[in-house]
Amino acid sequence: MTTYDIALIGFGGVNRTLAELVATRGDELSRELGFGLRVVAITDLRLGSLVRDGGIDMDMALRINPADETFAAHGGSADPDNERVIRTCAADIICEATFTNPATGEPAASHVRWALEAGKSVCTTNKGPVALHGAELTGLAQRNGLHFEFEGAVMSGTPVIRFARQLFPGLNLNGFEGILNGTSNYVLGRMEEGLGFEESVREAQQRGYAEADPTADIDGHDVQLKVLIMANELLGAGLRLADVQRQGISALTPGDLSRAKNEGRRWKLVGSARRNPDGTVSASVAPAALPLDHGLAGVSRANNAVSFNTDLLGPVTVSGPGAGRVETAYALLSDIIAMHGARNQVAADA
Ligand SMILES: NC(=O)c1ccc[n+]([C@@H]2O[C@H](COP(=O)([O-])OP(=O)(O)OC[C@H]3O[C@@H](n4cnc5c(N)ncnc54)[C@H](OP(=O)(O)O)[C@@H]3O)[C@@H](O)[C@H]2O)c1
Numbered sequence: 001m002t003t004y005d006i007a008l009i010g011f012g013g014v015n016r017t018l019a020e021l022v023a024t025r026g027d028e029l030s031r032e033l034g035f036g037l038r039v040v041a042i043t044d045l046r047l048g049s050l051v052r053d054g055g056i057d058m059d060m061a062l063r064i065n066p067a068d069e070t071f072a073a074h075g076g077s078a079d080p081d082n083e084r085v086i087r088t089c090a091a092d093i094i095c096e097a098t099f100t101n102p103a104t105g106e107p108a109a110s111h112v113r114w115a116l117e118a119g120k121s122v123c124t125t126n127k128g129p130v131a132l133h134g135a136e137l138t139g140l141a142q143r144n145g146l147h148f149e150f151e152g153a154v155m156s157g158t159p160v161i162r163f164a165r166q167l168f169p170g171l172n173l174n175g176f177e178g179i180l181n182g183t184s185n186y187v188l189g190r191m192e193e194g195l196g197f198e199e200s201v202r203e204a205q206q207r208g209y210a211e212a213d214p215t216a217d218i219d220g221h222d223v224q225l226k227v228l229i230m231a232n233e234l235l236g237a238g239l240r241l242a243d244v245q246r247q248g249i250s251a252l253t254p255g256d257l258s259r260a261k262n263e264g265r266r267w268k269l270v271g272s273a274r275r276n277p278d279g280t281v282s283a284s285v286a287p288a289a290l291p292l293d294h295g296l297a298g299v300s301r302a303n304n305a306v307s308f309n310t311d312l313l314g315p316v317t318v319s320g321p322g323a324g325r326v327e328t329a330y331a332l333l334s335d336i337i338a339m340h341g342a343r344n345q346v347a348a349d350a
Pocket of ligand 1: 126
């Protein structure tokens with residue numbers, strides 16, 4: 001049976017959960033999927049780096065508390081040394097789940113680039129490299145006969161990107177609209193129920209939906225990156241971040257929400273893109289008061305959904321979780337499954 005050696009870049013919520021899946025369900029997964037996974041390298045800002053060509057003891061790695069110690073106490077280094085580890089470790093696949101600067105896509109974009117230059121395929125849950133460097137990195141992967149997969153960058157493990165790619169041959173995709181941020185959707189839902197804006201944001205933070213700094217969610221930056229990814233990857237839009245008009249939800253008041261409710265409408269933060277008659281694509285993020293029978297109006301709490309506008313089927317909507325460490329770790333697994341499927345296809349075609 002094939003075993004893929006993987007490296008985990010960033011050992012926070014998502015990659016730790018992937019490591020737990022490999023440790024606890026590895027045998028079951030390999031029986032079901034026809035391949036095994038072995039972690040041969042981990043890097044992390046606080047833990048440092050650990051490289052073992054023969055495979056890292058996952059129970060040991062998962063027991064280490066980054067508040068108490070680093071990998072230096074376990075035969076590794078306190079330095080993440082990302083470039084050296086990514087370029088030289090024995091991994092076939094790099095699982096990138098670090099942090100993104102939304103203006104530059106770094107440091108994640110460099111992690112992806114180093115891996116692809118070194119002959120390693122990449123899966124990432126990071127929006128930055130895909131939104132800001134997607135065409136370059138996909139081109140690099142293709143030129144080097146490698147894979148660059150990023151299902152988790154939009155709606156975590158809910159398979160919107162792969163679903164759209166598999167569904168749309170034979171159909172024309174004219175655009176999409178989606179609820180792509182759980183925090184803002186939760187806040188709008190609570191405001192409709194009568195809570196104030198600040199109180200709703202605080203509640204979202206207490207429930208673990210919102211970051212300590214919720215600006216990226218509330219002001220639409222997070223959705224802007226996701227719209228950019230989908231517009232470029234699914235509509236071939238060739239847009240840059242500044243081309244996606246952006247407006248968040250902070251100007252909405254509980255009064256706006258209750259007035260809309262009385263009129264049979266519901267405010268949602270909608271990320272959308274549409275193909276214009278001249279073939280160009282317009283994309284935006286903005287609050288919209290949707291009629292209650294609109295496909296996205298019933299998407300409640302922290303849920304996400306995307307409605308694709310197709311010529312032969314009309315709107316096709318996918319809904320599901322948009323975040324969560326387990327859901328997002330599953331996205332990485334689904335990326336590796338896709339790489340394995342593509343590899344088998346090439347072998348079958350040869
Ligand atoms: N969790 C979700 O629901 C979700 C959903 C979709 C997408 N994502 C994306 O997936 C990525 C990972 O998310 P997460 O929830 O696992 O975040 P997280 O818990 O903050 O984990 C990220 C880890 O990467 C480490 N890190 C940051 N910069 C690094 C660097 N330059 N080199 C090595 N390690 C580095 C962090 O260390 P420190 O803790 O010391 O900073 C942390 O341990 C993020 O880009 C996130 O936006 C997450």
